Amino acid sequence: xxxxxxxxxxxxxxWSNAMxxxxxxxLAMAATGAWARLSSYSPVPAEVPAMxxxxxxxxxxxxxxxxxxxxxxxxxxxxxxxxxxFQPGLYLEGRPGLTHSGAIAAIIDGxxxxxxxxxxxxxxxxxxxIDYLMRCCHPLPSxxxxxxxxxxxxxxxxxxGCKFFLSCHVQSAEGDTLHARGAPPPPLPGADGGGTPGSxxxxxxxxxxxxxx
Numbered sequence: 001x002x003x004x005x006x007x008x009x010x011x012x013x014x015w016s017n018a019m020x021x022x023x024x025x026x027l028a029m030a031a032t033g034a035w036a037r038l039s040s041y042s043p044v045p046a047e048v049p050a051m052x053x054x055x056x057x058x059x060x061x062x063x064x065x066x067x068x069x070x071x072x073x074x075x076x077x078x079x080x081x082x083x084x085x086f087q088p089g090l091y092l093e094g095r096p097g098l099t100h101s102g103a104i105a106a107i108i109d110g111x112x113x114x115x116x117x118x119x120x121x122x123x124x125x126x127x128x129x130i131d132y133l134m135r136c137c138h139p140l141p142s143x144x145x146x147x148x149x150x151x152x153x154x155x156x157x158x159x160x161g162c163k164f165f166l167s168c169h170v171q172s173a174e175g176d177t178l179h180a181r182g183a184p185p186p187p188l189p190g191a192d193g194g195g196t197p198g199s200x201x202x203x204x205x206x207x208x209x210x211x212x213x
Contacts, residue, residue: 009040009073014066018149019087022173026074026085035083038073038114059110066147067091069107075118080156082115085173087149099144104170105130108182111154112166119156120164130182142179149173157184 011020029035042060062068067089074083086107094100109128116123133142144150154168165184171177 005041007039008060012065014070022085022149030074035074035076038075062091080119082154084111084152088146090146097146104180108168111152112168115154116164130180132180133178142177144179
């Protein structure tokens with residue numbers, strides 16, 4: 001018979017110890033029932049409704065453990081929020097040793113697209129606005145080193161007509177460095193929809209561990 005499709009959203013030999021540690025933290029969070037880990041197949045199996053195909057997903061197109069986009073996603077449908085744990089590999093290099101801004105944009109787009117699909121159904125990206133944040137007293141943005149582990153926090157913010165607005169913060173897994181953010185424009189006058197874009201301050205890395213302050 002046909003072998004089951006490979007789930008790329010689980011640890012492999014290319015995941016660093018830090019990536020695996022954060023993954024276990026997210027799994028423990030999912031065990032409470034509010035969050036769910038999302039599987040990731042490439043190509044998407046034919047039995048998945050409306051998404052069959054033989055071509056690989058863009059973020060999974062480069063084969064080899066740890067060389068490209070290593071990521072796993074966790075969804076909280078009630079909060080309309082998605083967390084993506086991401087480790088960039090050496091094929092995503094921009095400046096020496098640093099992750100290319102286009103690769104960061106791609107993982108942001110993938111995170112927000114997955115969140116939108118989960119809470120709103122079929123969607124397509126119409127506009128993606130990203131701020132690569134500046135470090136104090138330094139002329140360069142706060143870069144993401146290759147092999148670093150970062151957390152993307154994507155949230156559905158509001159609905160205006162047929163337009164769905166989301167925001168995303170990209171920060172270190174430790175929660176002490178904000179690398180980039182994507183935020184929707186302010187609401188139109190008189191438009192319905194709750195919430196405003198996320199503030200530039202760091203969002204909490206994860207809900208606190210059991211027993212922690």
